Amino acid sequence: MTLQTFFVKAAVRAIEGDAKEKKDVERVSRLHRIALKVLHQLLLSPFVKPLVDMELENVLTARLVSALGVADTYVQVSLLDVLFAALKLSLMRPASQLGQLKKDAGSIKGGRGPISVETEKTVVAPSRAIPPQQLLKCLVGGFSSSSSRPVLDSWVNFLTECLPLLENVIFQILMPLVECLCEQIRQAFHALKQVFRQGEHSGLISPVNSPEGTLVALLHGLEQILGAAHDKLVNEEIKSAGANTKSPDAPTASTFFGNMVSGVFAVESPQHRSSAANNRLTVLLCFRDTVKSCYAIWSWGDSNAITGESELDPGSKESWQYVSVRMRGRARRILEHLFGTETLECLETLIELWPAKPTPTSDVKKTGSIFRLINVLDGSRPKHTIPAIFNAIYSRTNPAALEPNRKSALTAELQDLDVVVFLVEYARSLEDDAMDEIWADCMVFLKDVLANPFPHRQTLPSLLSFTAILGEKVDNTNFGEQRRMRKELGVGFHCQLFYQLFSSYG
DSSP states (O other), X not given: OOHHHHHHHHHHHHTSSOOSSGGGHHHHHHHHHHHHHHHHHHHTSTTOGGGGGGOHHHHHHHHHHHHTTOSOTTHHHHHHHHHHHHHHHHTTSOOOSOOSHHHHHHHSTTOOOOSOSSXXXXXXXXXXXXXXXXXXXXXXXHHHOGGGGGGHHHHHHHHHHHTTTTGGGHHHHHHHHHHHHHHHHHHHHHHHHHHTBTTOOOXXXXXTTOHHHHHXXXXXXXXXXXXXXXXXXXXXXXXXXXXXXXXXXXXXXXXXXSOEEEOTTOOOOHHHHHHHHHHHHHHHHXXXXXXXXXXXXXXXXXXXXXXXXXGBOGGGHXXXXXXXXXXXXXXXXXXXXXXXXXXXXXXXXXXXXXXXXOOTTSOTXXXXXXXXXXXXXXXXXXXXXXXXXXXXXXXXXXXXXXXXXXXXXXXXXOOHHHHHHHHHHHHHHSOGGGHHHHHHHHXXXXXXXXXXXXXGTTTHHHHHHHHHHHHHHHHTOOOSSOHHHHHIIIIIIHHHHHHHHHHHTO
């Protein structure tokens, strides 16, 4: 046995177990920190290859899971650093099988079931090792445990650094991780609202455990995991497209952080198509949960909201304004990334949140808050939003008329009438100058409705209102040579829509 191996085994032995008596906690904690420091230095050595077969990542992952209940929270930071070094060391070991990480992804308490009944066959590159089967449990426990709150930034940094190592299993662990992060975001956001609520004074809050800091860290972790999953999805779709990716007419798709790629939606084999559809559905469901969480944060600081400020503590109003602006900016950044990559699916989620007919029991402030959010996001400008709404309508009335890359995954529980009613109100909320951006798309859509009215027979009254709103707004603008089109819109379109409306209802 070499001295290097001896010291590694001694350090691993030293970090096992916890103090049994309260008086020994400080002494044992100091031993753990020193042993982890020595082990970290050994793993950073350039002569570390002989340690590959020891599979230290499994031992350290199990130790980190047990450390979540230890009084000394900062031992977790040292364990995270050493575990990451051990995971990088595992890359030198050839991977022969997928491991059990998929099974753990489905067994996390509160997680959704499998997306598909078919077993996905994943081919693992020999040069990419499989992470420990307990790593998912470790991450979920770390983000959920109250003991990790003082060092939550270290957990988020660990997740961000490990994302390249989790590339082969990113779709299997994505949903449990996103569900965990969204749930913790909801809890932290509720705690943050309680701080500023009138009549509730919980005393001074430590900056280390403040809900604001926790919320920012969780949002950053959520953004990173979604970005990695979406980039992986786009790259797989490019690879499966094959030779068709070189077509100059192929559509383009954007990754989560804005890089443009082409040829994503070429023809695939049935096996690739099934696997890609399952992965895309997994990512879209996670996008859906994230949009809901981020919208709740953004709407909390909406100055035009009807409710909210009446519940604030008068002495905390200035602090609330500062914190809410910061939280709104952070949520808006994530929403812009989401809308920039999957505009249609994110928009349908907001339509589902939007109450078409406010009732005494409904959240009245959502009626205008949804439109204010859509109108301020860079990724949801009218020239992007209007075509997305039209695609959402076609996906429910005549999906055969759409190309595959324009169809909705129908993750939102919406009917075609719900989408058209939203279209009418959204058009009413637009500035008159926005007609220049959406005019061509609106004309194409309305002409298609007149040419093929049967799929739209249930929504013709609302589409007639939409046409009237366009006519009013066009009369207030002056762009291009649109006089003849305004006349056709005001007379021809309305007459034909009236005729189709009466014909549909006998």
